[in-house]
Amino acid sequence: MSPIGGNLQAVLRRIETAARAAGRRPDEVRLLAVSKTWPAAAVEEAYRAGQRMFGENQQQEAASKIAALARLALEWHFIGPIQSNKTRPIAEQFAWIHSLDREKVARRLSEQRPVGLEPLMVCIQVNVSGEASKSGVPPHAVEALARRVAALPNLRLRGLMTIPAPSADDERQRAQFRELRALYDALRVQGMSLDTLSMGMSDDLEAAILEGSTLVRVGSAIFGRRARKASAIA
Ligand SMILES: *Cc1c(COP(=O)(O)O)cnc(C)c1O
DSSP: OOHHHHHHHHHHHHHHHHHHHTTOOGGGSEEEEEOTTSOHHHHHHHHHTTOOEEEESOHHHHHHHHHHTTTSOOEEEEOSOOOGGGHHHHHHHOSEEEEEOOHHHHHHHHHHSOTTSOOEEEEEEBOOSOOTTOOSBOGGGHHHHHHHHHTOTTEEEEEEEOOOOOOSOHHHHHHHHHHHHHHHHHHHHTTOOOOEEEOOOTTTHHHHHHTTOSEEEESHHHHOOOSSOOTTOO
């Protein structure tokens, strides 16, 4: 087995163990392989090991990989900050966006989603830690944005996403995941049919799964430590 294939198996085992510990079925948690900074060859290696969903956080970097790998049946997820002037290529090239946090961007994505493609699947990014430097809407603004996004014709709101403040304190980390879960449950109680809670990364996927994550976004545990600092992990 290739090194990436071995890492992928190890991550799938971590997901399975965490899900069982939480009394959940392992297939309730999907794995998004975050391939930012890694070349198309690394994505292809993961593909050969069975992985189909890949996450990128920079549009231009992603575009060249998507083009190079167009022959493979991959599902691309955009997870980085979205500049208004980059919405068109994102609307054209991706199946999912996890990092939506502005209505203006949502409207542009819906308008620019090409006719004939499925609606763009969307998660709203929430800034649960309240750090000023972080992207994401504050918790009190989630519901209003969710209603506007749900009304757009070419977007389909699937759920919420967060990147918590890193914390060595496991309880503090879990509290942030729990807050996202509570926001998600509240939207569902109000009748929104959401099915995706995008939370958990290489270092904290177990905590996220215990708190109800349905999709973990994992980069370094699959591909290795990034040489370039993930500039846009905001
Ligand atoms: C880079 C990134 C990840 C993956 O982080 P790892 O710690 O490498 O697993 C997940 N989510 C977002 C939004 C990212 O930018």
